[in-house]
Amino acid sequence: MRKYSKGLFKMTRTGLELNTDLSPWLRWCIGMAILMLAATPLLYVIRWW
Numbered sequence: 001m002r003k004y005s006k007g008l009f010k011m012t013r014t015g016l017e018l019n020t021d022l023s024p025w026l027r028w029c030i031g032m033a034i035l036m037l038a039a040t041p042l043l044y045v046i047r048w049w
Helices: 024-047
Strands: 005-010 017-022
Touching (some): 017 024
C-alpha cells in the first residue's frame, strides 16, 4: 500500500477549499511545479545578463 498524505488548499477571496489525499506522484508533480515557478525569475536574470 502506498503512503498518501493529506493535502489542503485554500483560496481566501473566492472561498475555495480542497481537502484530499495526495499520492507520492502528485506530491512530486506539485513540488516540481513550485520549483520551476520559483526558478523562473532567476532564469530570466541569467538570460539577460
